[in-house]
Amino acid sequence: xxxxxxxxxxxxxxxxxxxxxxxxxxxxxxxxxxxxxxxxxxxxxxxxxxxxxxxxxxxxxxxxxxxxxxxxxxxxxxxxxxxxxxxxxxxxxxxxxxxxxxxxxxxxxxxxxxxxxxxxxxxxxxxxxxxxxxxxxxxxxxxxxxxxxxxxxxxxxxxxxxxxxxxxxxxxxxxxxxxxxxxxxxxxxxxxxxxxxx
Amino acid sequence: xxxxxxxxxxxxxxxxxxxxxxxxxxxxxxxxxxxxxxxxxxxxxxxxxxxxxxxxxxxxxxxxxxxxxxxxxxxxxxxxxxxxxxxxxxxxxxxxxxxxxxxxxxxxxxxxxxxxxxxxxxxxxxxxxxxxxxxxxxxxxxxxxxxxxxxxxxxxxxxxxxxxxxxxxxxxxxxxxxxxxxxxxxxxxxxxxxxxxxxxxxxxxxxxxxxxxxxxxxxxxxxxxxxxxxxxx
Ligand SMILES: Cc1cc2nc3c(=O)[nH]c(=O)nc-3n(C[C@H](O)[C@H](O)[C@H](O)COP(=O)(O)OP(=O)(O)OC[C@H]3O[C@@H](n4cnc5c(N)ncnc54)[C@H](O)[C@@H]3O)c2cc1C
Numbered sequence: 474x475x476x477x478x479x480x481x482x483x484x485x486x487x488x489x490x491x492x493x494x495x496x497x498x499x500x501x502x503x504x505x506x507x508x509x510x511x512x513x514x515x516x517x518x519x520x521x522x523x524x525x526x527x528x529x530x531x532x533x534x535x536x537x538x539x540x541x542x543x544x545x546x547x548x549x550x551x552x553x554x555x556x557x558x559x560x561x562x563x564x565x566x567x568x569x570x571x572x573x574x575x576x577x578x579x580x581x582x583x584x585x586x587x588x589x590x591x592x593x594x595x596x597x598x599x600x601x602x603x604x605x606x607x608x609x610x611x612x613x614x615x616x617x618x619x620x621x622x623x624x625x626x627x628x629x630x631x632x633x634x635x636x637x638x639x640x641x642x643x644x645x646x647x648x649x650x651x652x653x654x655x656x657x658x659x660x661x662x663x664x665x666x667x668x669x670x671x
Numbered sequence: 672x673x674x675x676x677x678x679x680x681x682x683x684x685x686x687x688x689x690x691x692x693x694x695x696x697x698x699x700x701x702x703x704x705x706x707x708x709x710x711x712x713x714x715x716x717x718x719x720x721x722x723x724x725x726x727x728x729x730x731x732x733x734x735x736x737x738x739x740x741x742x743x744x745x746x747x748x749x750x751x752x753x754x755x756x757x758x759x760x761x762x763x764x765x766x767x768x769x770x771x772x773x774x775x776x777x778x779x780x781x782x783x784x785x786x787x788x789x790x791x792x793x794x795x796x797x798x799x800x801x802x803x804x805x806x807x808x809x810x811x812x813x814x815x816x817x818x819x820x821x822x823x824x825x826x827x828x829x830x831x832x833x834x835x836x837x838x839x840x841x842x843x844x845x846x847x848x849x850x851x852x853x854x855x856x857x858x859x860x861x862x863x864x865x866x867x868x869x870x871x872x873x874x875x876x877x878x879x880x881x882x883x884x885x886x887x888x889x890x891x892x893x894x895x896x897x898x899x900x901x902x903x904x
Contacts, residue, residue, distance in 0.1 A: 475755060477705040479747045482713055483739050494704075494714050496739065502900040503874045506763050508881035508891045552900075553702075553714050586891060616878050654762035668760065 490547055491555050492662035498554040501617065506650065509615050510585040510636050517620055519604060520639035521569060524577035530639075531569070533620070539564045542603065546626040548633070549662040561624060563605030566597045569640075577642035581649060582623050585636040590649035591658070592625060592632055594642065601627055604637060629660040629667070672752045673727055678815040681734045682781065683745045684720060686727040687754060695719055697788035698765035698869065698897075701730070701758030705740060715740040718784040718871075718897070719759060722791025731815060733781040764897040766869060767792070772800035775859045775868040777850070777880045779807040780815075782872025782899060787816050789869065790823060803830045803866075805858045807850055807876065809837040832858040850876070852883040862888045871897040 483496075491497060514533040522528035531539070543562045549555045581591050596602065606613055606621040613619035618635030625632045631651050652658050657666040665671060673686045700718045721729040734745040748754065766774065766789045774793075776786040783806055793802060804823075808814035814833065824831040834846035834854060846854060860866040868889065870880045877898045885891055 475706065475753065476708050477743075477755065478752050480705045480707050480743050482705060482707045482711050494712065496713055500900070503878075503898050505896060505898065507896055508885045508894050509878060510891070552716055554900075616874070650763075655760065 490557060492549055493665045494667075495549055495553055495555040495662065498556055501556060502550065502552070502554055503616050504550060504552055504631065505616075505635065506588065507586060511615055512585050512620065512636065514620060517638070519569070519621070519637065521573045521642065522639060523575075523581075523642040524644050525573050525575050525642055529569075529573050536564065536604070536606075536621070539568050544603075546624075548626055548630050550630040551656065551660070551667050555662075560609050561603065561605045562607035562610075563603040563621070563624065565600060566602040566604065566623075567600060569604070570594075570598060573642075575642050577644050579643045579646045581641040581643060581647055582632075582634040582637060582639070583641055584634045584638055588634055588636065588650050590623075590632050590634050591647055591652060592628065593646070593659075596625060596628065597640075601625065627661075629657075629662050631656065632660055672748055672750050672754060674750055675748070678731060678817075679813050681745070681813075682731060682815050683734075684729050684731045685744060685748065685754075686721075686729040689728045692728055693759070695723055695728075695759035696762075696765040696767055697722060697792040698785045699759035699761045699788075700785070701728075701756040702760060703730075703740065703744070703754060703756045705743060706755070713739055716760075719788050720784045722788050722795050724795035725791060731781060731784045731787075764869065764871070764895050766867070768796050768798045768800065770867060772802065773860050773864055773866045774800055774802040775866045776802065776804045777807075777855075777859075777868065777870040777872075778804070779850075779872025779876035779880075780809075780813075780899075782870075782876065782897070783815055785871055785897060786869060787819070790829070793829070794823070794826070799828070801828050801830075803859055804832065805850065805855070806831065806833045807872070808833070808835060810835055811840060811843070850880055850883065852886055855880065855883045856887055859884070862890075865890065865893060868894045869897075870894065872899060874898045874900060 517533045518530045520530040602625045605624045623634040623637045676684045704714045717730040720731040732744045778786045
């Protein structure tokens with residue numbers, strides 16, 4: 474490890490919560506590959522399809538009636554920022570997945586605008602992932618993924634697909650959008666799995 | 672590090688001689704990693720400002736007042752210093768001649784950096800793709816690559832529009848004010864030309880430009896964006 478001449482740097486306040494190579498930001502930066510889609514709520518639904526007997530969909534109204542959780546987690550973006558103590562509200566993915574029997578081991582999340590990202594199904598179960606529609610007590614802004622986004626905080630934030638519309642369950646893994654462009658297939662921030670080959 | 676050039680009082684272009692550089696595509700970025708004597712490290716992404724055909728790899732860095740990395744790169748880094756980085760990275764916000772066009776490049780502030788790499792590539796391979804460029808800067812003094820852009824504008828295939836958002840010289844004949852759908856439609860392509868569009872800059876700028884083009888009927892799948900973070904322009 475070569476020292477950079479003349480560089481001192483800032484230190485993170487609580488390094489035990491900041492994964493390697495990340496720095497803490499107070500803002501909420503945005504990363505997306507294209508324009509922000511604006512989907513009216515009456516045209517929105519959330520669908521689980523693929524390796525299931527029958528695809529199941531929830532309309533916006535049905536989604537609103539599901540049991541909700543309010544919680545606070547840290548998020549880590551592959552572009553190096555970490556945001557601590559982010560308050561969300563939404564529905565646990567267990568609530569959706571428990572109603573749909575499947576043999577699948579993988580999910581390809583799909584969104585308005587054509588974005589996709591792949592996550593092993595085990596990472597979406599067990600209270601580790603949500604569909605969220607509120608940030609800091611207010612409806613989620615479109616540029617941050619509103620009306621609703623996936624939230625998988627233990628993986629880099631690109632796995633938390635914005636503008637989520639559903640999950641395509643699969644028996645074989647298939648890389649999503651950024652994964653095809655050289656980003657890591659799994660994306661664990663604590664192992665610094667940013668890019669292909671990490 | 673070979674040399675630095677001031678683009679504006681707060682923005683420097685840093686040229687680097689990189690042994691074993693694998694080559695890059697215009698629009699890609701690198702991750703710069705700085706290491707303090709006690710082992711503390713931090714990383715940031717910077718777009719590659721040079722074309723794939725250029726001799727050196729260059730980065731153009733805007734100094735943010737209370738930033739950790741950009742003040743180091745702008746104020747402290749000197750010729751002869753070594754800089755650790757990783758790349759090239761990114762496969763979506765890239766343009767190569769084979770992707771065709773017509774091209775619409777929309778850049779705000781330092782968001783011009785990856786677009787300049789695309790323009791350099793365009794000239795280096797003598798591309799026949801027609802290009803329109805829309806640059807937004809606070810003032811003419813704060814517009815990066817000013818002279819290079821003026822020279823490029825002499826090319827028949829390259830059309831450059833500049834809008835100044837804060838102050839403009841009294842004899843300014845370019846555009847004034849922030850980008851909006853009217854400016855995008857005057858300076859860009861009609862939607863039936865099915866342009867390929869690249870938008871880069873601070874988040875709010877990219878949101879406005881991309882939403883504006885979609886509202887004008889452009890196909891979202893032909894609009895690629897890169898958001899640098901921050902606000903402003
Ligand atoms: C893919 C990609 C490519 C990039 N390419 C370039 C480039 O070519 N040239 C370039 O100068 N920068 C570029 N950036 C931005 C760069 O990575 C850093 O975010 C920026 O230099 C600030 O780092 P810092 O350590 O100086 O400031 P930090 O210590 O990170 O932040 C200082 C303050 O500035 C705010 N801030 C962070 N980023 C910005 C910003 N971009 N504008 C305004 N305020 C901000 C923070 O919220 C904070 O309050 C790029 C970013 C990405 C994701």
